[in-house]
Amino acid sequence: MRDWSILDEVWQVIQDRAEHPSAGSYVSSVLTHRKGIDKSLEKVGEEAVEFILAAKNQVPERTVSEAADLLFHFLVALQASGTDVADVLDELAARRK
Numbered sequence: 001m002r003d004w005s006i007l008d009e010v011w012q013v014i015q016d017r018a019e020h021p022s023a024g025s026y027v028s029s030v031l032t033h034r035k036g037i038d039k040s041l042e043k044v045g046e047e048a049v050e051f052i053l054a055a056k057n058q059v060p061e062r063t064v065s066e067a068a069d070l071l072f073h074f075l076v077a078l079q080a081s082g083t084d085v086a087d088v089l090d091e092l093a094a095r096r097k
């Protein structure tokens, strides 16, 4: 099984964009959007719907692509909400039986 380090890598770059916004960065454009946090929350909603449709219609390649979009936008939204992904992982770990 592939390890999950790519999620950590993407999370780190999102932190970096939040601390040092840069022109030409998509993440920066979302985090500094005039709509504020609503922009990233809208993206999570859109990508969730696209993922659901792809999975429901059993289109494997599209399901993978939409799942990646959803994970990415979810991480951006966590940052926008001031939530540390480490707290989310701790919460999951605490639920292990």
Ligand SMILES: N=c1c2ncn([C@@H]3O[C@H](COP(=O)(O)OP(=O)(O)OP(=O)(O)O)[C@@H](O)[C@H]3O)c2ncn1[C@@H]1O[C@H](COP(=O)(O)O)[C@@H](O)[C@H]1O
Residues within 6 Å of the ligand: 010, 013, 017, 024, 025, 026, 027, 028, 043, 068, 069, 072
């Ligand atoms: N994983 C992603 C990723 N997935 C999707 N996207 C971008 O998300 C945007 C959303 O596209 P859509 O078609 O959903 O919508 P749109 O209408 O074009 O854009 P919106 O106005 O709705 O946001 C596209 O511009 C994609 O390029 C991503 N942009 C960045 N990343 C990661 O974030 C890192 C930092 O990116 P920058 O901040 O751009 O340097 C990259 O190295 C990647 O690892």
